[in-house]
Amino acid sequence: GDSVTQMEGPVTLSEEACLTINCTYTATGYPSLFWYVQYPGEGLQLLLKATKADDKGSNKGFEATYRKETTSFHLEKGSVQVSDSAVYFCALSGRGGGATNKLIFGTGTLLAVQP
Amino acid sequence: KAGVTQTPRYLIKTRGQQVTLSCSPISGHRSVSWYQQTPGQGLQFLFEYFSETQRNKGNFPGRFSGRQFSNSRSEMNVSTLELGDSALYLCASSLQIGGDEQYFGPGTRLTVT
Numbered sequence: 001g002d003s004v005t006q007m008e009g010p011v012t013l014s015e016e017a018c019l020t021i022n023c024t025y026t027a028t029g030y031p032s033l034f035w036y037v038q039y040p041g042e043g044l045q046l047l048l049k050a051t052k053a054d055d056k057g058s059n060k061g062f063e064a065t066y067r068k069e070t071t072s073f074h075l076e077k078g079s080v081q082v083s084d085s086a087v088y089f090c091a092l093s094g095r096g097g098g099a100t101n102k103l104i105f106g107t108g109t110l111l112a113v114q115p
Numbered sequence: 116k117a118g119v120t121q122t123p124r125y126l127i128k129t130r131g132q133q134v135t136l137s138c139s140p141i142s143g144h145r146s147v148s149w150y151q152q153t154p155g156q157g158l159q160f161l162f163e164y165f166s167e168t169q170r171n172k173g174n175f176p177g178r179f180s181g182r183q184f185s186n187s188r189s190e191m192n193v194s195t196l197e198l199g200d201s202a203l204y205l206c207a208s209s210l211q212i213g214g215d216e217q218y219f220g221p222g223t224r225l226t227v228t
Contacts, residue, residue, distance in 0.1 A: 036219075041221075042221055042222075043119075043205055043219035043220050043221045043222050044205065044207075044219040045219070046216060046217070046218070049216065089158065091158075099170070099212045099213035100163065100170065100171050100212065100213065101146055101148050101163055101207070101209055101212055101213070101215060101217055102148065102160050102163060102171050102173075103148075103150075103158075103160065103207075103217070104160070105157060105158040105159075106157075107157050108157060108158075
Protein backbone atom coordinates (compact mmCIF):
# COMPACT_ATOMS: atom_id res chain seq x y z
CA GLY A 1 0.00 0.00 0.00
CA ASP A 2 0.88 3.65 -0.11
CA SER A 3 3.39 4.89 2.45
CA VAL A 4 5.54 7.87 3.45
CA THR A 5 8.98 7.74 5.00
CA GLN A 6 10.56 10.79 6.54
CA MET A 7 13.77 11.34 8.42
CA GLU A 8 13.85 10.72 12.12
CA GLY A 9 14.23 13.63 14.46
CA PRO A 10 14.82 15.58 16.41
CA VAL A 11 16.61 18.03 14.18
CA THR A 12 18.34 20.74 16.19
CA LEU A 13 19.57 23.84 14.38
CA SER A 14 20.82 27.27 15.24
CA GLU A 15 18.84 30.28 14.05
CA GLU A 16 19.57 31.20 10.40
CA ALA A 17 20.85 27.70 9.58
CA CYS A 18 19.64 25.82 6.50
CA LEU A 19 17.01 23.14 6.89
CA THR A 20 16.35 19.97 4.91
CA ILE A 21 13.88 17.32 6.05
CA ASN A 22 13.88 14.29 3.78
CA CYS A 23 10.66 12.64 2.66
CA THR A 24 10.18 9.76 0.24
CA TYR A 25 6.97 8.02 -0.73
CA THR A 26 5.57 4.85 -2.23
CA ALA A 27 2.30 5.12 -4.09
CA THR A 28 0.38 3.79 -7.05
CA GLY A 29 -0.53 6.37 -9.60
CA TYR A 30 0.20 10.04 -9.09
CA PRO A 31 -0.49 11.19 -5.54
CA SER A 32 -0.69 14.73 -4.26
CA LEU A 33 2.04 15.55 -1.74
CA PHE A 34 1.85 17.78 1.32
CA TRP A 35 3.84 19.14 4.20
CA TYR A 36 1.94 19.88 7.40
CA VAL A 37 3.26 21.56 10.54
CA GLN A 38 2.06 21.02 14.10
CA TYR A 39 2.90 23.50 16.84
CA PRO A 40 2.70 22.37 20.48
CA GLY A 41 -0.87 21.81 21.63
CA GLU A 42 -2.37 22.56 18.24
CA GLY A 43 -3.79 20.73 15.23
CA LEU A 44 -2.11 20.45 11.85
CA GLN A 45 -1.58 23.37 9.50
CA LEU A 46 -0.98 22.90 5.80
CA LEU A 47 2.44 24.34 5.00
CA LEU A 48 2.65 23.59 1.28
CA LYS A 49 1.54 21.14 -1.37
CA ALA A 50 2.30 19.85 -4.87
CA THR A 51 -0.10 17.95 -7.06
CA LYS A 52 2.05 16.77 -9.97
CA ALA A 53 5.61 15.91 -10.89
CA ASP A 54 8.09 18.82 -10.90
CA ASP A 55 5.63 21.10 -9.07
CA LYS A 56 7.27 23.21 -6.39
CA GLY A 57 5.22 24.11 -3.34
CA SER A 58 6.32 27.11 -1.28
CA ASN A 59 5.12 29.05 1.74
CA LYS A 60 6.72 31.16 4.48
CA GLY A 61 10.20 30.54 3.08
CA PHE A 62 9.73 26.76 2.96
CA GLU A 63 9.94 24.91 -0.35
CA ALA A 64 9.53 21.35 -1.59
CA THR A 65 9.67 19.92 -5.11
CA TYR A 66 7.70 16.87 -6.26
CA ARG A 67 10.35 14.53 -7.71
CA LYS A 68 8.72 11.58 -9.40
CA GLU A 69 11.99 10.03 -10.53
CA THR A 70 13.25 9.76 -6.94
CA THR A 71 9.77 9.58 -5.31
CA SER A 72 10.79 12.38 -2.99
CA PHE A 73 9.37 15.61 -1.58
CA HIS A 74 12.09 17.05 0.65
CA LEU A 75 11.30 20.15 2.73
CA GLU A 76 13.86 22.98 2.62
CA LYS A 77 14.31 26.41 4.13
CA GLY A 78 17.30 28.64 3.68
CA SER A 79 17.26 30.34 7.08
CA VAL A 80 15.26 28.97 10.01
CA GLN A 81 13.89 31.00 12.90
CA VAL A 82 13.11 30.05 16.48
CA SER A 83 9.42 30.36 15.58
CA ASP A 84 9.83 27.47 13.08
CA SER A 85 10.26 25.03 15.96
CA ALA A 86 7.50 22.47 15.52
CA VAL A 87 6.80 18.96 14.24
CA TYR A 88 6.71 18.62 10.46
CA PHE A 89 4.73 15.89 8.71
CA CYS A 90 5.06 14.76 5.12
CA ALA A 91 1.86 13.29 3.68
CA LEU A 92 0.35 11.99 0.49
CA SER A 93 -3.16 11.72 -0.83
CA GLY A 94 -3.46 8.88 -3.28
CA ARG A 95 -5.69 8.84 -6.31
CA GLY A 96 -5.63 5.17 -7.11
CA GLY A 97 -8.81 4.25 -5.30
CA GLY A 98 -11.23 6.90 -6.47
CA ALA A 99 -12.06 10.26 -4.97
CA THR A 100 -10.71 10.58 -1.46
CA ASN A 101 -9.15 13.09 0.90
CA LYS A 102 -7.46 10.36 2.89
CA LEU A 103 -3.98 11.41 3.93
CA ILE A 104 -1.16 9.00 4.66
CA PHE A 105 1.37 10.60 6.96
CA GLY A 106 5.01 10.08 7.74
CA THR A 107 6.07 9.73 11.36
CA GLY A 108 6.85 13.41 11.79
CA THR A 109 10.14 15.23 12.37
CA LEU A 110 10.63 17.45 15.38
CA LEU A 111 12.56 20.62 14.55
CA ALA A 112 14.10 22.60 17.39
CA VAL A 113 15.71 25.92 16.50
CA GLN A 114 17.97 27.49 19.08
CA PRO A 115 18.62 31.24 19.27
CA LYS B 116 -14.29 32.80 8.43
CA ALA B 117 -14.27 30.52 11.48
CA GLY B 118 -11.98 27.50 11.36
CA VAL B 119 -12.73 23.89 12.14
CA THR B 120 -13.97 23.51 15.69
CA GLN B 121 -13.89 20.37 17.79
CA THR B 122 -15.63 19.72 21.06
CA PRO B 123 -14.76 18.90 23.70
CA ARG B 124 -11.08 19.79 23.68
CA TYR B 125 -10.23 17.45 26.54
CA LEU B 126 -11.96 14.37 27.82
CA ILE B 127 -11.21 11.77 30.48
CA LYS B 128 -13.10 8.48 30.37
CA THR B 129 -12.90 5.10 32.07
CA ARG B 130 -12.29 1.78 30.31
CA GLY B 131 -15.51 0.27 29.04
CA GLN B 132 -17.31 3.59 28.64
CA GLN B 133 -18.24 5.13 25.34
CA VAL B 134 -17.50 8.61 24.02
CA THR B 135 -18.78 10.94 21.31
CA LEU B 136 -16.61 13.63 19.75
CA SER B 137 -17.93 16.46 17.62
CA CYS B 138 -16.51 18.35 14.66
CA SER B 139 -17.92 21.45 12.97
CA PRO B 140 -16.31 22.08 9.58
CA ILE B 141 -15.59 25.42 7.99
CA SER B 142 -18.74 26.94 6.59
CA GLY B 143 -19.39 25.63 3.09
CA HIS B 144 -17.14 22.60 3.47
CA ARG B 145 -18.88 19.32 2.73
CA SER B 146 -16.15 16.80 3.45
CA VAL B 147 -14.97 15.79 6.92
CA SER B 148 -12.18 13.36 7.79
CA TRP B 149 -11.07 12.00 11.15
CA TYR B 150 -7.59 10.98 12.28
CA GLN B 151 -6.14 9.44 15.42
CA GLN B 152 -2.74 10.65 16.61
CA THR B 153 -0.71 8.66 19.14
CA PRO B 154 3.00 8.68 20.00
CA GLY B 155 3.34 5.03 18.98
CA GLN B 156 1.30 4.85 15.78
CA GLY B 157 1.49 8.45 14.61
CA LEU B 158 -1.32 9.88 12.52
CA GLN B 159 -3.78 7.30 11.27
CA PHE B 160 -6.84 7.80 9.11
CA LEU B 161 -10.13 6.78 10.70
CA PHE B 162 -12.83 7.67 8.15
CA GLU B 163 -14.10 10.37 5.85
CA TYR B 164 -17.55 11.65 5.05
CA PHE B 165 -18.98 13.58 2.17
CA SER B 166 -22.61 14.62 1.83
CA GLU B 167 -23.61 12.50 4.84
CA THR B 168 -22.07 9.33 3.35
CA GLN B 169 -19.02 7.51 4.60
CA ARG B 170 -16.69 7.36 1.62
CA ASN B 171 -13.64 5.70 3.10
CA LYS B 172 -12.71 3.90 6.31
CA GLY B 173 -9.36 3.18 7.90
CA ASN B 174 -8.21 0.00 9.55
CA PHE B 175 -9.88 0.40 12.94
CA PRO B 176 -12.18 -1.97 14.82
CA GLY B 177 -15.93 -1.62 14.64
CA ARG B 178 -15.94 0.13 18.02
CA PHE B 179 -15.05 3.25 16.07
CA SER B 180 -17.93 4.74 14.16
CA GLY B 181 -19.00 8.08 12.82
CA ARG B 182 -21.65 10.00 10.99
CA GLN B 183 -22.21 13.26 9.21
CA PHE B 184 -25.28 15.42 9.41
CA SER B 185 -27.02 17.44 6.73
CA ASN B 186 -25.24 20.61 7.90
CA SER B 187 -21.89 18.79 7.38
CA ARG B 188 -21.15 18.59 11.09
CA SER B 189 -19.70 15.24 12.04
CA GLU B 190 -19.49 13.08 15.11
CA MET B 191 -17.37 10.08 15.89
CA ASN B 192 -18.16 7.54 18.54
CA VAL B 193 -15.93 5.05 20.31
CA SER B 194 -17.64 2.34 22.32
CA THR B 195 -16.16 0.07 24.98
CA LEU B 196 -13.13 2.26 25.45
CA GLU B 197 -9.71 0.68 25.89
CA LEU B 198 -6.55 2.22 27.34
CA GLY B 199 -5.04 2.21 23.84
CA ASP B 200 -7.74 4.55 22.62
CA SER B 201 -6.06 7.39 24.49
CA ALA B 202 -5.05 9.77 21.72
CA LEU B 203 -5.51 13.12 20.07
CA TYR B 204 -8.43 12.88 17.65
CA LEU B 205 -8.21 15.32 14.78
CA CYS B 206 -10.91 16.37 12.40
CA ALA B 207 -10.26 17.97 9.00
CA SER B 208 -12.65 19.60 6.58
CA SER B 209 -12.48 20.45 2.89
CA LEU B 210 -14.76 21.84 0.23
CA GLN B 211 -15.01 18.69 -1.85
CA ILE B 212 -13.61 15.18 -1.88
CA GLY B 213 -10.69 14.15 -4.05
CA GLY B 214 -7.31 15.60 -3.10
CA ASP B 215 -8.73 18.92 -1.99
CA GLU B 216 -6.94 21.11 0.54
CA GLN B 217 -7.86 20.12 4.10
CA TYR B 218 -8.06 22.27 7.19
CA PHE B 219 -7.55 20.68 10.59
CA GLY B 220 -9.17 21.47 13.89
CA PRO B 221 -7.25 21.69 17.20
CA GLY B 222 -8.23 18.16 18.16
CA THR B 223 -9.85 16.45 21.11
CA ARG B 224 -7.46 14.96 23.64
CA LEU B 225 -9.02 11.73 24.95
CA THR B 226 -7.53 10.04 27.99
CA VAL B 227 -8.82 6.60 28.98
CA THR B 228 -8.06 5.47 32.54
